[in-house]
Amino acid sequence: MAETNGIRIEGLRKVYGRGETAVEALAGVDMQVAAGEVVGLVGPSGSGKSTLLKCLGAVIEPTAGRMTLGETLIYDDGWRLGDRRALRRDRIGFVFQAPYLIPFLDVTDNIALLPMLAGRSNAESRARARELLDALDVAHRARAMPSQLSGGEQQRVAIARALVNRPPVILADEPTAPLDSVRALGVMRLLDRLAREYRTAVIVVTHDEKIIPTFRRLYHIRDGRTHEEVGEGRRLD
Ligand code: ADP
Ligand code: MG
16 A cells, blocks of 8 residues: 655655756655654765755756655656645654754744734734644744854744745755754754654754764665665664
8 A cells, every 4th residue: 555644755866957067966866754753865966865855845846757755646757746845844744953943032932933824813923833842842942032042942933944844745955964963963853753753754954974873764875776774773862
C-alpha cells in the first residue's frame, strides 16, 4: 500500500542553465522520509543538498522526476499544484543556518506572524506561539527582541516559527552550524521530539560532525545522487 504520509522523491533531476554551461546538480535522486522521522542529508559542498531542499520546498523548479508530500503528488515532470506559495506557507517549515528573524518584531510576534498570515486570529496565533516557546524552553524570552537573544535562543525561535503552522514537512539546511555541541544536540533532540509528536517528516542537511551520529537513517549525496545509509541513531534523551 502506498504511504499516506511523509515525503517521497523519485528520480529527481535538476539542471541549472543550458547548453555548454549547464550544471546537473541532481542526477536522479531517490529519497523517502516517513511521517515522524528525522533523516539526515550529508554531502560535500556543491553536491546538491540545497538544490534538493529548494526543489522540495517549491522554491525552484526541478527538471524531471516526481515528488510527493503526504498524499499529494506535487511534481511529476512538471508542477501538479496550482498554488506553490500556499504549499510553502502551510505545508512546509523551513529552518536555515541563519535564523532570519524579523528584527523589529519581538519573539512572540516573529512566530505568530505566520498563522496570522494564514488567516488565524491574533489570539490563536499568539497562543500557538506561546505553546511552542514553552516547548522549546524559551518562554522567558517571549517579549525579547531578536537582537537580545543568544545564537541558540534565536535558532530555537526560528524552529518554533517553522513549526507554528504545524506543517507535515520540515526542511532544515545546516540548522546547527553556528551552535556549540550542547546546543546543537539540544536542537536535534527538539526536532526529534516534535517530529514524533506532530508526525512531521524532517530532512536535516548537515555536515556537522556533532549531530551526524544522532540520525537513525541518512542519505549521502555525491555527484547529484543519493545513497541511503543506516546511522548510529545515538539516543538523544
Ligand atoms: P550544496 O548545498 O550541497 O553545497 P548546491 O545545491 O548549492 O550544493 O549546488 C549544487 C550544484 O549546483 C553546484 O555545482 C552549484 O554550483 C550549482 N548551482 C547551485 N545553484 C545554482 C544556480 N542558481 N545556478 C547555477 N548553478 C547552481
Ligand atoms: Mg547548501
